[in-house]
Amino acid sequence: MEKNKSEIIMSFLLNRRSVLAAKLNEPGPSKKQLDDIITAGIRVPDHGRCSPWRVQVVSKEGQRKLGKLLSEIVEKNDEFEKKEQIDYWYNRPQSAPCLLIITLSPNRDNLSKIPIIEQELSCGAFCQNILNASHALGFSAQWLTEWPAYNSEVKKFLGYNEDTKILGFIYIGTSLEAPKERKRVISSEIINYFD
Template identity: 30%
Template sequence: MTNDALLEHLATRRSPPIASLGGDVSDEAIRTMLTLAARVPDHGMLTPFRFILYRGEQRFQAGTLLARRLEERDGPLSAAARQKEEERFSRAPLVVGVVFTARDNGPKPIPEWEQFLCAGAVCMNLLHAAAALGYRGNWITNWYSDDAKARAILGIGEEERVAGFVHIGKTAMTVADRARPDIDDLITEFSSANGD
């Protein structure tokens, strides 16, 4: 039996602008979202990910610290640029950091790239879980994902990496669809003759 509501969600899902996300996200909703997000393909059952929650006043503190880091790295910021950085984590009521943590897994190790795919799947699942609970989300990385000092500011360990920061809240905004690739251009049929 088909699930028409799920098909409709998958066919129309769009990420709203982060600044459009508002309201509150309850502790119960967060726990449900994260529980569902963690139900991903995970070769070897390694759980190569963890979550960091940025909410409440700590969102503003994170932004202030990121602005200082960017200024330290790149030089003085204009007032507008500083404000943009200071608001990075406070535009939505909740930001979930999905942090990739590679696992050492024995004599026949699961490749690190495969583990990272697992963490990426967590981000996508989190968007779906948020939608199922009546919220919307936007998955980004941004400059601070690739800056070791910025990652440390955000509570991410030296050996860890960012799979994504998922901004979550409520919005009534309808986001127009964007151009999508022609699916026929993305499909080939395997033939053993191609290897001859």
Template identity: 35%
Template sequence: MSPALDLLMQRHSIPSRQLGEPAPEGAGLHALLAAAVRVPDHGKLVPFRLIELRGEAKQDFGDRLAAIAARNPALSESKREKERTRYAFAPLVLVVVARVTAGSKVPPIEQEVAAGCVAYNLLLGAHAMGYGAQWLTGWAAYDADVASLLRLAGNERVIGFVHVGTPQIEVPDRERPAVEDVFSTWAP
């Protein structure tokens, strides 16, 4: 098997709570980001952007997220604390944002898929660099107040929060679907 295919076969997510220092920064982060944005982009629209959460900004984001979540009067204190610390573990969180150009010949789904490819390239690139990563969404990815907190424009939405760091545990691979169960050949 080629080294590139071997990399794909070994990639798996590391739970964000199990990611610690270090995370890529400086030239390493730039290389990861440059690789991540090499995605199919029909129409060359660049329908994505990235927002970095690192250091105290992650904790401030978590505090604000907990305040937004507290709109729900039934939210328990333990769940509010979970929201407050959701971004506290991995040293780097990259918010992948889809930026859809309305009226383009490129359908919105293709633009969003391109942004999804950026998120997946972050996972692959982190793995290739010896880091671990996890792509998460959760309610915050779909919430209008969180979008406002992130200063997203009306044509933007969160595709995911990619947590990146150094694995603190060995995570066993999970069972994957058998190719035979998901592959078919179309015939007229």
């Protein structure tokens, strides 16, 4: 790879930032761009070719229906502050032009050789590649879970069984401003050497 090209890619990786879903606007990716983003997601370590990742693309109407369900769950649950949270969760799934739901569909045929944890890690890498590919195409994205990922009513509503693991809601759209950098650890704080 040419030095200039590798420097561009390295700069891209060193400067990638998530943008809050609430700050993502139109346009979102076209159907072709979304296919490219998901295809890039597939290019991850995948021991035994398990392909454990699944993607549900949620349409604008689907986002509205999901928001309605979330607001109804909040309304009947005493743990939430009512009015403000009802509105917040109604709007949450609709906050970006594109919403992907990533789930784990483990290959159970050879768990002694390829344990679930390896398949979960592959799904995590899949989600990261979705973020990187979105960024590479000029979009911004945010990967979230929050309580809906663990809620049985939400899973049933989306057509999943109780055992399905939702690993992320990925919001993709266009940011109108550059994301602010946040404090991060530096490499020397997490590296140790073994001789």
